Amino acid sequence: MSLALNGTNGVTYNDGTQQSSAPVGKNLIINGNMQIAQRGTSAAGVTADYATCDRFLIRNNNAGLYTITQDTDAPDGFGNSLKWDCTTANASPAAGDFAVLQYRAEGQDLQQLAFGTPSAKQFTVSFWVKSSETGTAVLRIGATNSGNVMQGHTYTISSANTWEKKTITFTANTSDVIPNDNLIGFNLFWYLATGTNRTSGTLPTTTWEAFLTANEAVGQTINIAASTSSYFNITGVQLEVGTTATDFEHLQYGQQLALCQRYFQSFGGSNVADTVGQGTSFSTTNTYVLIHLLQTMRSVPSLGYSAVGDWRLHYPGVIGLEATVMAIATNESNNTKVIVNTTTATNASMGGGKCIQLSADSTINARLTFSAEL
Amino acid sequence: MQYKIINDAYGNVGSIELTKEDNTKISIPLDEANTDYQEFLSWKSEGNEPEPADE
Numbered sequence: 001m002s003l004a005l006n007g008t009n010g011v012t013y014n015d016g017t018q019q020s021s022a023p024v025g026k027n028l029i030i031n032g033n034m035q036i037a038q039r040g041t042s043a044a045g046v047t048a049d050y051a052t053c054d055r056f057l058i059r060n061n062n063a064g065l066y067t068i069t070q071d072t073d074a075p076d077g078f079g080n081s082l083k084w085d086c087t088t089a090n091a092s093p094a095a096g097d098f099a100v101l102q103y104r105a106e107g108q109d110l111q112q113l114a115f116g117t118p119s120a121k122q123f124t125v126s127f128w129v130k131s132s133e134t135g136t137a138v139l140r141i142g143a144t145n146s147g148n149v150m151q152g153h154t155y156t157i158s159s160a161n162t163w164e165k166k167t168i169t170f171t172a173n174t175s176d177v178i179p180n181d182n183l184i185g186f187n188l189f190w191y192l193a194t195g196t197n198r199t200s201g202t203l204p205t206t207t208w209e210a211f212l213t214a215n216e217a218v219g220q221t222i223n224i225a226a227s228t229s230s231y232f233n234i235t236g237v238q239l240e241v242g243t244t245a246t247d248f249e250h251l252q253y254g255q256q257l258a259l260c261q262r263y264f265q266s267f268g269g270s271n272v273a274d275t276v277g278q279g280t281s282f283s284t285t286n287t288y289v290l291i292h293l294l295q296t297m298r299s300v301p302s303l304g305y306s307a308v309g310d311w312r313l314h315y316p317g318v319i320g321l322e323a324t325v326m327a328i329a330t331n332e333s334n335n336t337k338v339i340v341n342t343t344t345a346t347n348a349s350m351g352g353g354k355c356i357q358l359s360a361d362s363t364i365n366a367r368l369t370f371s372a373e374l
Numbered sequence: 375m376q377y378k379i380i381n382d383a384y385g386n387v388g389s390i391e392l393t394k395e396d397n398t399k400i401s402i403p404l405d406e407a408n409t410d411y412q413e414f415l416s417w418k419s420e421g422n423e424p425e426p427a428d429e
Contacts, residue, residue, distance in 0.1 A: 182407055286383055299407035303389075304400045329380045330401040331388040341382065371400075373409055 064225030107185035116177030126245035
């Protein structure tokens, strides 16, 4: 068996497979294989939100309507993809219309790219794509917090309804430092449809240039809002240092989930009376419930909740004594624990100092979510 | 979209409640690294004012 050793790209075996020179942690994209979908596997009519697959943001400004799914259609070696399935067409987007899939990378995870230094690195983004539409599409990176500069590249979807792997190398940026913090380092944008406001300029492909709307997606011809038969699937997203796209770095499910939970966590959602936390009642109407987060989150998270009536406080000492929650708010929380301030109707038997449980009603709709997304 | 101040048990501002257009609600902490709080501050800087806390 022969093999080739290369200090940049690692080991290439005689069958063409590669062992990267940095096999662990080389992929700077979290959930690039669309394996984790804590919010659910399908969402319709999303315009600006995280939906289904973790870490990937859906943004649609009047460029049709879509059902977003964590799909099981995927190239060999992958179990899932993220799918945009057009349900309302917009065959001729107006000038300001656009649909884009966005990934926000955390600044402190991008330091190895050495932006803003003489040692800045080239890096390569690779991904698998499948679409009903053929033509040219744009992948752009925008570094909002480092000089608000951008670079973009076109790629071609050659065959309809066929998985194709795309590889794009971005040039090094020696001018604009990415702050080493927990805020956005840069954004990746896959354009799926766009009007002329974003295609009338010049796409900067070899240099990092100041952001300009007219330059965002120059060359884009693909419109996945073309008809209600149009769709776009993507998976295997990898961003790595260097000019070569090595094999996708597959993490174990638990590793990937833990990485995603830095940005989003969900409690409840089963059809049993799921206890999510315990706390202390300090009056006849208010109770602070402590919930330890599953991972340290990027920031203090926002608390999302289903209907307050989905939640009950269970009190000790009296069998069956419970109160329906009337209001929920986060309070005195940090990025490792959340205190949920719950309000119930006045009931003298539920006075202060009692240890209580917060439980979901027996409905799959009962969910508490914690979001520290970028 | 509507913002409302939520006081804690001691009468201090504890969080911001956002009611979305679909009537779902989220509770936003006062953390400048939190994206929802950043959006609230941006909204407020445009001259908007949230609904005050309940008495």
